[in-house]
Amino acid sequence: MTEPAVVVLPLWLPGLILLLAAGGLVAVGLCRRWAGAAAEETAEEERDWSIPELVVETAPGNLFQRWDTRIKLATLLGYAFLVVSLHRPGPAAAAVLISAVAVLLARIPSTGVLKRAAGISGFLLMLALIMPLTVRRHPGDPIVVIAGLEFLTFNPRGLTLALTIGCKALAVALLMEPMLATSALGNTLEALARLGVPVKLTQMVLLSHRYLHVFAAESQRMQTAMRARGFKQRTDRRTLQTVANFLGMLFVRSFDRTQRVQDAMLARGFTGRFPVHHRFAAAPGDWLLAVAWLSVGVILLLFDRFGL
Amino acid sequence: MHISDGVLPTQVAVGCYVLGAVVVAWSTYRTRGDDLPKVALATASFFVASLVHVPLGPTSVHLLIPGIVGVLLGPSAFLAIAVGLTLQSMLFQFGGLTALGANALMMGIPALVCGRLFQALRGSSRQRAVAAGALVGALGVALAALILGLLLYSGGEDFLGVAQLALAAHLPVMVIEAAVTAFMVGFLSRVKPELLELPLGSGRQDALGVKA
Known part of the structure; x- marks a missing residue:
């Protein structure tokens, strides 16, 4: 067994990196705050900003819109599982590139893609910070310590692991927009039903999505009323009590509404299934694209396991 | 905290999908068929509630609410949580697509336990119900954290x-x-x-032998 190589870094180097990281974090925080403030300003006119719509926003006629929704979903879901099975950073980075190409091909507006990247950033940042400090030391792993801070031992293998996970997560996250935003949600769910997901479930997702906006607006209105009465969030018992009352009221109103909505649906002849107006038709090209796409995934995986 | 794509080993992610599907089927069976639209709407309100942030010193945390969902929905809670997490993943990327099964188990199982426990403990007085609420509120988060820890540890x-x-x-x-x-x-x-007495959507609330 070889002794692990120990690399000692001078104190100023990680200090500089930490400073840069802290600066980056502050910048991200400020951006978020500005974005939040800007969104709050526009919230006056708009219905609700916090819940995005999953509808067609791309230029019509691109590859992903023409692809049969059933085959598209099955292919990309299978591909996603192939991507998350990768173990090495190289193939994982290649998967990110492939997803980026898919985003370009689908001509997706960048806001949706960025939101998804932001959605996973917190979890991945935590992994990147913690894993180099905590992964188990294998014999032969080089160890990086900082002069003056010898009690912290950084294992570069942890960073590689965290980066690989980050690449895999980003690769799948980037694929979500080409997969979901290129068909209306109703079509996506109908396609899922054709693929074997119980109709009961797909209908619940559809109905739930419809009413998200209603309840988000309700929540917004109640929060505005609370602010108008001088409520400020603090770390104290009173805030918790008020938030609990707010949630309780939200549930009371929502549950009352569920009864009214159900009555209205029954009155209009709801039999447990919304009518479907979409016809699916798979052409040979759809299958060809599926085979090509999955081949890419399999090649990535083979390269990951047996490659250079 | 939601698990993102790429963290769990593929066997674990697939296994969680299968297990999650089984529990969803059970939860759907326990929900009266006519009440499915109601549960869907309730899910939308839980989704909105889970976006509420509570300040904690200089930072803020968002509520996980597995306990609350369990209390209000009983056996239908798992179904609601699975639907809600599907939407969160589809809309916000909160929770990865391939980790959806794992995330549903992580939040849904504690909700089922909490719902059952709350019904057993709430008694008839308000004080007792409030104490039971505090207990299941804490227990829901604790169980979710425990399952999260186990799932992460499955990676080695x-x-x-x-x-x-x-x-x-x-x-x-x-x-x-x-x-x-x-x-x-x-x-x-x-x-x-009455919201606390009879969970929404469980016409079979009186049935015995609930395994949570």
Whole structure:
């Protein structure tokens, strides 16, 4: 067994990196705050900003819109599982590139893609910070310590692991927009039903999505009323009590509404299934694209396991 | 905290999908067929509630609410949570597509346990119901954190540190969630006590032998 190589870094180097990281974090925080403030300003006119719509926003006629929704979903879901099975950073980075190409091909507006990247950033940042400090030391792993801070031992293998996970997560996250935003949600769910997901479930997702906006607006209105009465969030018992009352009221109103909505649906002849107006038709090209796409995934995986 | 894509080993992710599907089927069976639209709408309100942030010193935490969902929906809670997490993943990327099964188990199983426990403990007085609310509020978060830790640890010993940190990070959330759930149960017992008595969508609430 070889002794692990120990690399000692001078104190100023990680200090500089930490400073840069802290600066980056502050910048991200400020951006978020500005974005939040800007969104709050526009919230006056708009219905609700916090819940995005999953509808067609791309230029019509691109590859992903023409692809049969059933085959598209099955292919990309299978591909996603192939991507998350990768173990090495190289193939994982290649998967990110492939997803980026898919985003370009689908001509997706960048806001949706960025939101998804932001959605996973917190979890991945935590992994990147913690894993180099905590992964188990294998014999032969080089160890990086900082002069003056010898009690912290950084294992570069942890960073590689965290980066690989980050690449895999980003690769799948980037694929979500080409997969979901290129068909209306109703079509996506109908396609899922054709693929074997119980109709009961797909209908619940559809109905739930419809009413998200209603309840988000309700929540917004109640929060505005609370602010108008001088409520400020603090770390104290009173805030918790008020938030609990707010949630309780939200549930009371929502549950009352569920009864009214159900009555209205029954009155209009709801039999447990919304009518479907979409016809699916798979052409040979759809299958060809599926085979090509999955081949890419399999090649990535083979390269990951047996490659250079 | 939601698990993102690429963290879990593929066998674990697929296994969680299968197990999640089984529990969803059970939860759907336990929900009266006519009540499915109601549960769907209730899911939308839980989704909105889970976006509410509570300040904690210089930062803020968002509520996980597995306890509250369990209290209000009973056996239908797992179904609602699975639908809600599907939407969160589809809309916000909160929780990865391939980790959806794992995330549903992580939040849904505690909700089922909490719902059952709350019905057993709430008694007839308000004080007792409030205490039961505090207990299931804390327990819901604790169980979710425990399952999260186990799932992360399934990735191998390299993930032990992350799993421990995730557990520790849930401690303050536990306290907040216990308080909010207790206050909310108190509020509902004054305003609309029937919400606490008969969970929405469970026409078969009287059936015995619930395995949670």
